Amino acid sequence: MRNVTSETLTDLLLNLSGPDTDPRVQEVLGALVKHLHAFATEVGLTHSEWRKGLELLTRAGEISDAERNEFVLLSDVLGLSSLVDMINSPDDCTSSSVLGPFHVLGAPQLPVGGDLIGDNAGQQVVVQGVVRDQAGAPIEGAVIELWQTADNGLYSGQDATQPDYNLRMAMTTGADGRYAVSTIRPTPYLVPTDGPAGDILNATGRHAWRPSHLHFIIEAAGYRSLVTEVFPSDDPYLDEDAVFGVREDLVMEFQPGTRAALPADIEARDRLDEGFSSVEFDFVLPPA
């Protein structure tokens, strides 16, 4: 292949794949190589720009550790994470949205109606709803994980002042598919801007704000797992999310709550602040 040229390189490379190459690997890698080459050719990528790109990836590796993955954040700010969510979300189910870097395994199990407020400051809210299938039937035994920021905009794990697993829970639905939890309102926050993803935001004059949100993962036997986020309808950054996570169907309405209207299983019912809010939000899962 000493006679390779910029016109023949892409096909030559892809034709090197051996006969045992998995067809899907060949398809995905083939498309990746084609687009990578087309990108470099279209813009006439210089050596200096190529080196800057490699330096960016190298720095992303250096700044990443067990608690922070800059490659995920790059995928987020470049819209790839949300695009993958959109491509894989069936139309008539709850949209998926970015997982983000703050999920941790092992959150404590709460009963339906359990409380996450504990000693947390912030606007109190009761969030409840039903996990359903596409026909509207409740799903029994769905496991719901929830995690969110404290009132200071930080997740436990980022913030030494919060107890382990603060504002994180898992909850299993009963036959009625219902979940319910008392918690506090999440807060908008800035994604980290001290790495390459921040450099991209800065270079293009974009801000780093994410609208406030509750993260959810919902898993149930026989259904596809749902990774998503739910956003208060009055958040100022709802239409400016730095990572493009908001969807119409993921917006939740905060309503004024009244204790008398709460179900009996809301553990914190009698100690909620006057002026607490109430949110109803159902999840619809596609079959596996």
Add this chain to the structure above:
Amino acid sequence: MRNVTSETLTDLLLNLSGPDTDPRVQEVLGALVKHLHAFATEVGLTHSEWRKGLELLTRAGEISDAERNEFVLLSDVLGLSSLVDMINSPDDCTSSSVLGPFHVLGAPQLPVGGDLIGDNAGQQVVVQGVVRDQAGAPIEGAVIELWQTADNGLYSGQDATQPDYNLRMAMTTGADGRYAVSTIRPTPYLVPTDGPAGDILNATGRHAWRPSHLHFIIEAAGYRSLVTEVFPSDDPYLDEDAVFGVREDLVMEFQPGTRAALPADIEARDRLDEGFSSVEFDFVLPPA
């Protein structure tokens, strides 16, 4: 942008750039985002495949250090490094070719005709030629850097048994533009396969061999720097380079050498093995 869809995301993201965005940044980043999104959409990238891609980049970061950059190797095996070389090589000059990860700064300066063989085993060869401009005129004061593998296929820096800077040099041309050095024949070698780049080669049934080569960087005031490699014409991997570095004009012919035919300034002339080889290779630099 809560109404964003997979069809509108790309343009929406690119339109977020502020008025002070550098036009070239917008052009390069815009093309990158368009191709990244088109790639994911075309193949219907799943969450699992997206995670595998991020894990690959994360592992590349973990395996990289001051002496090894896996992102460069990924760029090499995916053909991007060579494509950038091709895009930026003027037709009537010596082709550029991959820098590779083994260049180190501070190589010792040799006079024209100096010796690199020292105690190295291997087939001895005298390499000489002229650094020229596009009109054929010799370039005075060009600085040539050369680095290569020892007979065991390893570069000094990879191999504790070699002295510092073994088989590495810098040399400055005189008014005749001439360089000349006695050295040993380089050897084919395998690029590292214990990281993500190796995983890609393995998954597609590609081998990791590079044909033997001498690395060169040539710099001269008023000319564009040339980063290239030169390959023996009888190397078995010449048409199967794992990183696509070979070009027709970068192939050098090993000829039987005779001491009597060597210029007087070849320092090792009187101690070269019978059966040493001789190579003539000129470099042509484009203007800056």
